Amino acid sequence: MDKNAVAAIALIVGVLVGFGVGWVAFAGTPTEQPSGLLAQIQARGYIIVGTSTPWLPFEYYNETSGQYEGFDIDLVNMIADYLNVTVHWSDMDFDALVGACKSGTVDMLAAAMFVTPERAEELAFSVPYIRTNEVVVVTGNSTLAIEDLEDLAGHSVGVQTGTVEDEELSALVKNGTNIDLHRYQKVDIMFQDLIAGTLDAVYVDEPVLVVYQKVYSLKNIFTVPAPPTALYCRYDSPDLLKAINTVILNAYSDGSLDALVEKWFG
Known part of the structure; x- marks a missing residue:
């Protein structure tokens, strides 16, 4: 397990009781050199996101509109807008998500995934965005x-x-x-x-x-x-993680995350 995985696991205790300053500092100031994944995403013009439907109200495929919809979908679309890219969804079985992200098949995960020590051993998690x-x-x-x-x-x-x-x-x-x-x-x-x-x-x-x-x-x-719910990406993608966290933290501060909660949870 690398040093970032150890740090993430240690911080889970703090995350479980609230979003502390220490976590935000960790998420926003990665210690590793950028891997270039964010640059690759912006160069290709789209981000590949793994999800698992149906898991309403977080994610589902609307047969009528032909679009993916849900709380997580809207949140990822906010991230894509921030990066000025589109989203390519990769819908798969839930238990295949972590492996797909680790292998590079997808760039990040958005599937109502709780923060757990086991997942933190495998992937980096974002600032949590909801707790259920x-x-x-x-x-x-x-x-x-x-x-x-x-x-x-x-x-x-x-x-x-x-x-x-x-x-x-x-x-x-x-x-x-x-x-x-x-x-x-x-x-x-x-x-x-x-x-x-x-x-x-x-x-x-x-x-x-x-x-x-x-x-x-x-x-x-x-x-x-x-536990709280977060988005996930690889530990070798600190540039992408920082962008994801920026969007989530901005959504907290400007009320747009509250608007998503109201839209999907009423």
């Missing part, structure tokens, strides 16, 4: 009730593959909790299985529940505070 909760969701007529995640023992539960929710429940299973864990690449299929009775519950980000409650009768039976 994780929730255990059941159908409206379900009688299932839990007081902690271990109480899901004996029940079939769906998660999106590679998410923090997947990691948390997988750890419980590994340690002996008898959860019948089902992993899905697509969250819409997971909710369909919940409604069909294939699953007893699903474990997702709270904003995802809010969207699907408009379609199905669903309820939250347990809430877990989640």
